[in-house]
Amino acid sequence: MPEKRHLKISPSILTSDFTRLGETIDTLCSSRCDYIHLDVMDGVFVPNISYGFPVIRDIAKKATKPLDVHLMIVDPDRYISVLRDASPEYVSVHYEACTHLNRSLQNIRANGMKAGVVLNPHTPVTSLEYIAEYCDLVVLMSVNPGFGGQSFIENTFRKVTQTKELLLRTGSKAMVEVDGGVNLNNAGALRDAGADIVVTGNAVFASGNPADTIELFKSV
């Protein structure tokens, strides 16, 4: 039997208790998660505002896990050089928010970070055709961005498979991440469809024991 691919886990702190942010970062850093997913929302691109760069800077000082920053903001180029101080592993921008996406991705790489592109649920995989080679990460939204705790959109499985095919065909080495509504019931099937990384927010933080739940995700 072929060996199971290991799924990487990127917990999103969006639905954690922000009065205990330091403890949350410590818990995640001593768990077996692979990244910490940070959701930045501007109230314009998405109908919600979360937290911004001063918070990310302080998280970066404390965190010993690589940061996976998801920008749900218009005109994200304004903030790429600010983010460089936090040295995140990945900075991902939305396909739908960038008029000059190629420039935005090159800007992220030029600032020493890995570049991700995020597709909203309605955005076709074919949108990646001429941008895949400039991506280190493709994030497929499996909910409409803006809030944690929403239900997973089932056609994402098909999108993961199509994305993998496109990346292979275009010679891109980008990882595939799925973001939104991921839980212990769908994570294994996402891995089998081709996902490399899953974001888990509510499934981890509503579970009562984030570290144990991350352990369960790692054994999927």
Ligand code: DX5
């Ligand atoms: C949604 C965010 C997600 C979200 C994931 O806009 O991008 O990262 O917080 O949380 P869950 O797992 O609760 O859907």
Ligand code: ZN
């Ligand atoms: Zn996210």
